Amino acid sequence: MSQPQTEITVGLIGAGRIGASHARILAERVPRARLAVVADPRPEAGQALAQRYGARSVTDPLDLIGDPRVDAVVITASSDAHTELIVAAATAGKPIFCEKPASLTLPDLDRALGAVAAADVPLQIGFNRRFAVDFRAAHDAVVAGAVGTPQLIRSLTRDPGLANPAGVPPWTIFLQTLIHDFDTVAWLNPGAEPVEVYATADALVAPDHKASGLLDTAVVVITFDNGARAVAEASFSAAYGYDVRAEVFGSAGMVTAGDGRSNAMVLRDAGGLHQGTARGDVELLGESYVAELAEFVSAVREGREPAVTGHDARRALVVALACIESVRQHAPVAVATMTAAARPGVR
Amino acid sequence: MSQPQTEITVGLIGAGRIGASHARILAERVPRARLAVVADPRPEAGQALAQRYGARSVTDPLDLIGDPRVDAVVITASSDAHTELIVAAATAGKPIFCEKPASLTLPDLDRALGAVAAADVPLQIGFNRRFAVDFRAAHDAVVAGAVGTPQLIRSLTRDPGLANPAGVPPWTIFLQTLIHDFDTVAWLNPGAEPVEVYATADALVAPDHKASGLLDTAVVVITFDNGARAVAEASFSAAYGYDVRAEVFGSAGMVTAGDGRSNAMVLRDAGGLHQGTARGDVELLGESYVAELAEFVSAVREGREPAVTGHDARRALVVALACIESVRQHAPVAVATMTAAARPGVR
């Protein structure tokens, strides 16, 4: 599997929106990857996606995982299925790419990571912002010392729209959305670990759904063990499009990443100056999805650990869980209280 | 005093750095203003500044305030002298421009505002960012509804350097620096009032001085009664210059203000693209100081209330005091607890 010229045969589990996007990328954009099987419990969805790229489809993901012709597994199923799928794939000795969040609870995640560690298979989590060229350049600048010691960090996610407020599970804003930002701020503060979290959240976009648990707007302050404070912020309804940005201010300077403009065209007319804004995650961050899957396939081919690991997934999840606790307690929460019961030793 | 063609004779109290800057502006930049007297307890400092602009100097500010030839008073003395000077000037019936913070405690401020109310004199506070053209344009856009209902607000201050950490009084970052940002976020969320504050602060720039009470880095989350959350953030040591920015995200869009670039020149060379950054508050915000003093002189001449009032000063101070309490308690603090004992009725 690690010979440079080998083509990696990939099975993809979950034919939803992000599954369809990853399938296209695996089929058309990632060199030396081949999308061979798509698994989805809904036969039509799986078949339609598989046929588009000349792949087979199955309804039971365990058939895909157990197929000896499948070299690696890409999990884009619903989040609550991630744990079992990771465990199954690891047990089958298959390298795993799993969309964020890796799991929704810490016991689940530790069980998944334990299986991965026991099988010693590569596991990559879908924190795609790490692969956006400007975010990566910002990270490289931080690592190179260009901003000195990080002191104030910012990461935000603004989604263009909240189509179906009623369908959003509680705590989604922390577990599914801000989990990206929690990873980003830790990645941009290399070597530091979060120690405390304060979170506040509300239903400002769809206040009618607050009673049923919807939180569509949130601000989180994270204190790291090197003293840096990070602010992570999210909204489920940005009128101007999809907006993802980061900022690291340190003792020697500042880097920023994220530019919501759709391209470099500028129009000036009687109303002033105008530029287009990116309308969706794929428009804004499309190349980052390609790059993360290319990294995964490379890591599989080279038999090495991918650039985003289970450790990263765990740190982000712990912060998300601390946010939930902070909202419940209406107080800052020590991150250690989240992990006290958790097993150590995952990579 | 309110006839359109009248020249306003101004007395300035306090010949320090900001006093010297305001003196120059009053002497050279504000139409129909004349700097006539400078008061400073240090005779040399007062004389030097006064002579530069053909003004007289006194050492006792009460002499200046009591001088019948002085139409209006500009207070740029040290913050702990503000209250008594406002009371004296108000009692003398003189319109007052006072640098921020108007006072350092709520009882002091309410005493000052009471005197102002009793005398019915105009009082303007030096929240100069309101007069920066881009901040003003952002505010006007918010008022015009361009961003809909504000939901997420940001304001930050990054000062280029911390020359003398030992000389910084405790809580300066909230009372002197972030007080600008507290005014900004309220001004950019028109009609809403702050209800809760969470603050975290540290000595990341000069950790050796933390034991003596220095806090040089802070992040504050403010919840408003319309649900909007504001993040205010400050650092006392920005390597790249003076940086002041604001952002308002609402249901219909976002406005941003603040551009730390010193001018529009762009250099591209073998090292990439380069632009200059503003190195000090006067370089970055110089015209806002002119505009705020021009507004004050206009308000005095027209006999009307200035654009920034005692109410604004009080709201910002209450937030700053809540921040101090939040740091002490390591918890979110209701703003109402700050004002419970305070007198109502100030304008």
Added chain:
Amino acid sequence: MSQPQTEITVGLIGAGRIGASHARILAERVPRARLAVVADPRPEAGQALAQRYGARSVTDPLDLIGDPRVDAVVITASSDAHTELIVAAATAGKPIFCEKPASLTLPDLDRALGAVAAADVPLQIGFNRRFAVDFRAAHDAVVAGAVGTPQLIRSLTRDPGLANPAGVPPWTIFLQTLIHDFDTVAWLNPGAEPVEVYATADALVAPDHKASGLLDTAVVVITFDNGARAVAEASFSAAYGYDVRAEVFGSAGMVTAGDGRSNAMVLRDAGGLHQGTARGDVELLGESYVAELAEFVSAVREGREPAVTGHDARRALVVALACIESVRQHAPVAVATMTAAARPGVR
């Protein structure tokens, strides 16, 4: 060949730098294209490139053109070979993508276009800037009337380096480099045709090579039949990287395209603000090469004329030839004098 699901088998002629780039794109980036054969008179170069993508190699391009398994031909050979290759491919009934310039003389080009017209095969020219997203957005804005009637147009090319001045054929700056800009300004002035050209050129980068005919810096003014003036400008040595920009000023506004920044990351430090600049054409315009080849493959599959035609190639060449004449005469030159002897009727 025009059925939607058909894969197009492509033969590529010329294994040089741009040939290698196009080969990679055809192999890895263009859906429903397959790179099957590479032709190059240098057997090692052809073999190396072919093997990289699992293709065969031949040394005689006519073997490639005549191969019945080859559906379409991509010509990246040296410019002086283009004419004969186009004629041969057209005669064989094969759709053709040809790098710019299609030919180096008007008789040659008209011969090539005549063969294409006679065979009624699609011909697309490699004016890739039309496929850069910001250039395309600018063009779409112009077509939509956003700038009104174009009056002043600008297009420029600045190449990062002139590695081998001695190896540059005379008039390269017009025939190979500015030919992009000549196409761009005509495309951004829809429906108008160039009527007069004034060109001035010099050897400012490598003055020692001027005697041998090198011109490395040029400025061209083109007058169109709608009165618009376009300025095209080129240099062979930009210290800061690869720079390609365009601007259309019209009666209702202006659009600009081209942003030499490598990505959206911004670093601010003690030296000011910094951003990276793109260092090569592939870094700056990489996606435009993918998009133009995707357009070609789509046009072939759909049996339609591609978005860039022989007419465009001819217009740009006529302007380039008029530039050469303008430099020789040191005077403005009517474009019509270039075409007086040329055959009509090409599409």
Added chain:
Amino acid sequence: MSQPQTEITVGLIGAGRIGASHARILAERVPRARLAVVADPRPEAGQALAQRYGARSVTDPLDLIGDPRVDAVVITASSDAHTELIVAAATAGKPIFCEKPASLTLPDLDRALGAVAAADVPLQIGFNRRFAVDFRAAHDAVVAGAVGTPQLIRSLTRDPGLANPAGVPPWTIFLQTLIHDFDTVAWLNPGAEPVEVYATADALVAPDHKASGLLDTAVVVITFDNGARAVAEASFSAAYGYDVRAEVFGSAGMVTAGDGRSNAMVLRDAGGLHQGTARGDVELLGESYVAELAEFVSAVREGREPAVTGHDARRALVVALACIESVRQHAPVAVATMTAAARPGVR
């Protein structure tokens, strides 16, 4: 007159639009200047302007020039009166600030410059762009060698509107508008002199007035004796406001100046990203008018030559005259042919 503390008493000739602007600046913005007299043949216009700033008014400019209380003269009369006014002021020994163009013909200008040289009085021409901070920063970068040897230069002027096409004298676009750009490109190419000009111009904004000599759109290519080519470009009708920009590309990099945005505020909404654009010369370049008059007053007080001299005026006029000749001849024109008959020796 050259003692540092002396106030300079200024007389201003010409109470039109630019005269009113300069009067306000002299009265309110320039330290140690006092506007004492305004001269205008229209008594009402002169009086109104003078009264606004507490100055006297006269109808005969010679009365102003001959007034011993007037230390320096600012000429904002109509262009065709400049020559005689410069001669009269110089003869009276008065330092002179004169709006561009200094004269409309070379014999006139040489006569004016001869009088200035004979009287040895300071003369400054109103090339205000040299005092815009970004233009000045670009110039300083060029002088410091940041772009190496200039090779390609650009300067443009786009005016927001052409209110009265019938009232525009012939050749205005060269003599009144582009004369700014001719100065700019020479100033940005230090030490080099223009040797050849090619100009093309048209009536694209108001084609109905072309027959009466109106040219509202022009492009000029200037070749300098160091080989650099400059493109100067103008339009009388920019829908998006007032736009003035410059660019210097050289062997080591590029600088650009000019940013038509009215301020740094950015609005993003459902229609994308928006910024305001400056609508007039005073909005865009207001501070440059202040700075040029401050420079004049400083030069007068210090008894030194101002930063913009008669030599600069002459070089720009010669280029403008060569442009007219180039349009007439429809050919490039050597600049030397313009100056062959002119007197040497002006500074």
